Amino acid sequence: MAAARRYDPERRRRIIDAAIRVVGRSGIAGLTHRTVAAEADVPLGSTTYHFKTLDDLLVAALRQAGQGFVTVVREHGGAAAGPAAAGQEDDLAAELARLTGRWLADRAGAELEYELYLAALRRPALRAVAAEWWEELAELLARRTDPRTGRALVALLDGVCLHVLLTGGEYDEEYVRDALGRLVRAGRSGR
């Protein structure tokens, strides 16, 4: 029945995990078949067999490691679905600002996730994956506001995180809450 193809994700999975650790430690520039093989403790041929090109490996790594922020938002904000009632706006803004701060607290993890995300700029193969997350996050936030506001919130958060990670500055939760609140409030009242 159904042939039951031997599907042993263990080896493949171990290679992907190793790739993520390598990127976290040395960046994408340090990602080679050999460094991954050493990290995963498998022979060189094994990595080239499972991932013909490094882009394939990057796609797999991005797909696995990049779920971070989306997952956080989905788990903590999923309960309160439906369009926000009046008075909830500030809650949403405050909640998002708090979750973002918590996510950014693990600087190494955030950097890793963002580096993979940003790599899509020059690697068309990654664009689809990056776009998926963006859409998913936007859709998640649109449920509590509206599509237009959802997109704006994602853009603002993206810009804020980029700023913090790029300049190495501090994350100012109160300021982010205020900025997010402006978008949400104007989305409810004005056009």
Place this chain on the structure above:
Amino acid sequence: MAAARRYDPERRRRIIDAAIRVVGRSGIAGLTHRTVAAEADVPLGSTTYHFKTLDDLLVAALRQAGQGFVTVVREHGGAAAGPAAAGQEDDLAAELARLTGRWLADRAGAELEYELYLAALRRPALRAVAAEWWEELAELLARRTDPRTGRALVALLDGVCLHVLLTGGEYDEEYVRDALGRLVRAGRSGR
């Protein structure tokens, strides 16, 4: 008098220009002493003499090529300095949305500038330069609103550009104008 040290920026400048072209064509991954030397039509030793490490070259390239958007905003928005009077908000939002669209129209140039900008994530040497621009743009916009709103505008614009460039999607000027307008308007009325 003053020793008048021989300062001949021609060679150095030519190498930087070549580096920018190389990054634009092949990305940072394709930037090597040799590719730059070939592009600039100078011997290999010349590039290693002027820039001991590739990071030095990247810093110089970022400093020169990354002025794009800031310059656009300064030139087109510098005239109307001072805090915005009521009624000017939409003008500012509309103007920014328009300028951003024009800047993004040259996709290759925007990608180049952003790739150098984003490279700061993993290269501490570039962070100072990236931070400079961010601050400069924020300060520029703060002049027409207030510091807090200025920062929010930059973050939102950064997020929007990132989204467009990363996913390869279209730029929706009307939507950006609306989102920017929300930030500006709320900055004037509420806290």
Place this chain on the structure above:
DNA sequence: CAACGATATGTACACTCGTACACATGGGAT
């Protein structure tokens, strides 16, 4: 004029990389 040091150039070395390829192995299908 003579000496010096900044600038410029060419070459060579050690190293790492992606890739190809021949070969081993073991479970499923026939």
Place this chain on the structure above:
DNA sequence: ATCCCATGTGTACGAGTGTACATATCGTTG
């Protein structure tokens, strides 16, 4: 039982890289 093929492994090769260094050039300084 036998074959087949996905999976796994080791090795080798050519290309490309950063770097070091010996040497050449030439404006500036003394």
